[in-house]
Amino acid sequence: xxxxxxxxxxxxxxxxxxxxxxxxxxxxxxxxxxxxxxxxxxxxxxxxxxxxxxxxxxxxxxxxxxxxxxxxxxxxxxxxxxxxxxxxxxxxxxxxxxxxxxxxxxxxxxxxxxxxxxxxxxxxxxxxxxxxxxxxxxxxxxxxxxxxxxxxxxxxxxxxxxxxxxxxxxxxxxxxxx
Numbered sequence: 001x002x003x004x005x006x007x008x009x010x011x012x013x014x015x016x017x018x019x020x021x022x023x024x025x026x027x028x029x030x031x032x033x034x035x036x037x038x039x040x041x042x043x044x045x046x047x048x049x050x051x052x053x054x055x056x057x058x059x060x061x062x063x064x065x066x067x068x069x070x071x072x073x074x075x076x077x078x079x080x081x082x083x084x085x086x087x088x089x090x091x092x093x094x095x096x097x098x099x100x101x102x103x104x105x106x107x108x109x110x111x112x113x114x115x116x117x118x119x120x121x122x123x124x125x126x127x128x129x130x131x132x133x134x135x136x137x138x139x140x141x142x143x144x145x146x147x148x149x150x151x152x153x154x155x156x157x158x159x160x161x162x163x164x165x166x167x168x169x170x171x172x173x174x175x176x177x178x
Contacts, residue, residue, distance in 0.1 A: 002027060003065045009058050024058055073114045074140045077104050082142070083149030084176070085113070086133065086158070086165070088124050096121045098129060100136050103149070116140055126158070126165040133169070144169075147176040 002009055002023050011022025020026065025043070032039035039045060043053070082104040091097050100117045117136045121128055137144050150166055152158035158165045166178040 003062065009062065010055060014055075025053060028053065070116055070140060073102070073116055074142060076106060076112075077102065077142060079143070079146065080104055081146050081148040083151065084133065084147055084169075085151045086129070087153050088121065088129065088158075096124055098124075098132060100133065102142070116142075126163060126168055129158070129165050130168040130172075133165075134172075144173050144176075147173050150176050150178050152178075 007023050009022060009024040011018065011020055011025070014021045014025060021029075028042055032042050041047065043051060046052070082102045085101040085103060086098060088096060088098045098119045098121050099115060100119065101113055101115050103111065103113045106112050117140070119132050119136055121132050134144055147169065150169055152165060166176075169176050170178070
C-alpha cells in the first residue's frame with residue numbers, strides 16, 4: 001500500500017522509544033492490532049530474529065515491487081514501438097542520475113507514459129548516457145530499434161545535433177526522431 005501511494009517507508013527515528021517509527025513499521029503495528037494471528041508473529045513477537053523490518057529488508061521489499069512493476073510495463077510494451085524521455089540530475093548525495101521514461105500506445109489505443117528506471121551514471125556526457133540507456137533498455141528486454149521518438153531537456157549534451165545524445169541514438173536507430 002505504501003508503495004502504490006508513493007509514501008516513504010522509513011522514519012527519521014525507528015527506535016522502540018520513538019512515537020513515530022516510520023510508515024512501514026507503524027502500518028505493520030496497525031495491521032497487527034487488527035489481526036491476532038499476525039500480531040503473534042510480527043515486530044516484538046516475531047520468532048527469534050525474524051523481524052524482517054531492518055532498512056536493508058525494507059529496501060529489498062521495495063526492489064521486489066519495483067521489479068514487478070517494471071516487468072509489467074515492459075510486458076505491456078512488448079515488441080511495440082515507443083518513445084524515450086530522459087532527464088538527468090544530481091540527487092541529494094550529489095550523484096548523477098538519469099530518469100528513463102517510456103511513452104507508448106497500449107493495446108487499447110491509449111497513450112501511456114511510464115517511468116521504467118532511475119540509473120546512477122558516472123557522468124552526464126552523451127556517450128555515457130547513451131551507453132546507460134542501451135544497457136537499461138536491454139535489461140528490461142526493450143529493443144532500441146523500436147524507439148520512434150526521443151525527448152530530452154535543453155542541455156547541449158542531450159540535444160546536440162552532432163555529438164549530443166539524440167545524435168548518438170539516431171546513429172543506432174534512424175527512426176528515433178528528436
